[in-house]
Amino acid sequence: MKKLLLIMGVVLLHFNSLAQCANSNNIHSFTINGTNYELVRENQTWTQAAACAVARGGFLAHIESAAENTAIFNVLSSPAAGINLARTVANDGGGGSYVWLGGNDLRTEGTWVWNGTNSPFIGVNSEFWRGIFNARPIPGRYQNWGIDDRGSQAEPDNSQNQDALGIALTQWPVGFQFWLGTAGQWNDVDAGNRLYYLIEFPPCSETSSNIDETSCGTYTSPSGKEWRISDTYNDTIPNAAGCDSVITINLTIKPNSSSFQTVSACDSLESPDGEFWTESGIYNHTIPNAIGCDSIIIYEVKITKASDSNISESACGTYTSPSGKLWTVSGIYNDTIDNAVGCDSVITINLTILSETYNSVSESACNAYTSPSGKVWTTSGTYNDTIDNGAGCDSVITINLTILSSTRSVSNINSCSAFTSPSGKIWTTSGTSLDTVDNAAGCDSIMTFNLTIISVDNKVTKNKDTLIASSGGSYQWLDCENNFSVISGATNQRYIPNQDGEYAVEVTESGCMDTSECVSFVLSSVEGLNEEQIVIYPNPTSDVIQIMMENGQQIEGLSVYDVSGKKYEVSFTKSQNKYEVNLKDLPSGNYVLVIDSQGHQIRRQVQKL
Secondary structure, three states, X not given: OHHHHHHHHHOOOOOOOOOOOOOHHHEEEEEEOOEEEEEEEEEEOHHHHHHHHHHOOOEEOOOOOHHHHHHHHHHHOOHHHOOOHHHOEEHHHOOEEEEEEEEEOOOOOOXXXXXXXXXXXXXXXXXXEEOXXXXXXXXXXXXXXOEOOOOOEOOOOOOOOOOEEEEEOOOEOOOOOOOOEOOOOEEXXXXXXXXXXXXXXXXXXXXXXXXXXXXXXXXXXXXXXXXXXXXXXXXXXXXXXXXXXXXXXXXXXXOOXXXXXXXXXXXXXXXXXXXXXXXXXXXXXXXXXXXXXXXXXXXXXXXXXXXXXXXXXXXXXXXXXXXXXXXXXXXXXXXEEEOOOOOEEEEEEEEEEEOOEEEEEXXXXXXXXXXXXXXXXXXXXXXXXXXXXXXXXXXXXXXXXXXXXXXXEEEEEEEEOOEEOOOOOEEOOOEEEEEEEEOOOOOEEEEEEEEEEEOOOOOEEEEOOXXXXXXXXXXXXEEHHHOOEEOOOOOOOEEOOOOOEEEEEXXXXXXXXXXXXXXXXXXXXXXOOXXXXXXXXXXXXXXXXXXXXXXXXXXXXXXXXXXXXXXXXXXXXXXXXXXXXXXXXXXXXXXXXXXXXXXXXXXXXXXXX
């Protein structure tokens, strides 16, 4: 019944195209019992939603039975519908989520009608409720207003002048232990809420008709199809109700005729009907043929015209024009030739006559000289060379050429650690090296160096209380803690320090000198020996010293070194706990006495007078 009531409004719509009031990505389409619906997941007021429904060829949905209400609610609450409940909320509807349907009392307060097109023309059978929640329904008309938690009718309540119907997707009010309605029931809410909406589409009735058509050459059907052959065709367009109108067309095609001609002329050509064509191109001339259709004559017209142009030319000495004329003086000239289509081409020539130039230069080069034109000369002399001058004419150059020579040399070089060549290169390894600088003539001086890099071995090792330099030439031991001062007499490969400190050695080898890194030295300690129990006397001495060893300590070995680290062989004798050492044959000076006892060494300085 509801579909028939809507036809008056629906037939006024443009069914041949759907308005783009809704994004197709936000539409969920479904069918219930042969009726098509679209759920639009876009927020619109009730009036905007009705307008979009009309633009899409339908109306906001009407529900006229419990079965229809249940089927629609099941689709809306399914995951396939894709509804985000938080995005379609009516705050004046208890904060519940709703979808717009076509019911409203916008025209007359309290008179609820199904008017999903928002049409001013409301059918007499569209009313389904009158009053608020305590009213009675229209006999025979379905309604599903909200029922509260006590089982009483709670909607519509016209709170805040609510005039539009939404089907609830949630219980309302939200967040309370009581309710005024549950999901699937209806509530009246403010038409200004921006909610999702449900569009219903009316059923269609097809129409059919037969027509006879005759056309020349081609025929365009009502739907825009083109046919060129006589036959019977079917064409489909929307009828007044927006449904298919199938037209059977009995079509007769009469042939047009055509011919093709190529013509050419200068400046212009007169057509058969007296029109003048002044430009090349394709022109059509149409006359009726014998059967009343078009006879189309196609002319390929080639209009050739005289042309004129201006050019600027320059030439060396003489210029030959396009027509073969010769000019030797600068000026403005006119020349005429045939253009590409056989008509006159008048050329105005701004002519400049240019001249050759001559000059002499003196040049010098190392080994070989390349002239401006690319010639190569290797001996001194006078030469002529020709290139283009600035005007593009010959520039003849007389070149007075001097060829200079490069030089070569070989040197044997000995260097300490590294060698810096005349050009500034640095080499640190022995071998044959090349270096190049300018000689007195400004050419390459190529030098070959047979290079020997002398590396001085300045390593220092420790052996017990002795510092040992690597084998080499001559030595000088240094006191690092005294600003690298020279240690007098310490010129041997071995050095025995007489006190703790930092020491280095300066090594001279093959004329090169290098200093080692500083080496930390700590005198060996004597564990188990009490130095106070070792008495040496007399000190200084002129020949013999006595060594007293108390508490049964024994001398197991004894060595004597001068300050340079040189070792002297001496003899000693023992009597009970006293030892006698003969220094009579040693030169006068300071010495270090090294006593071996119980696997340790103890040092004492003595002076020989």
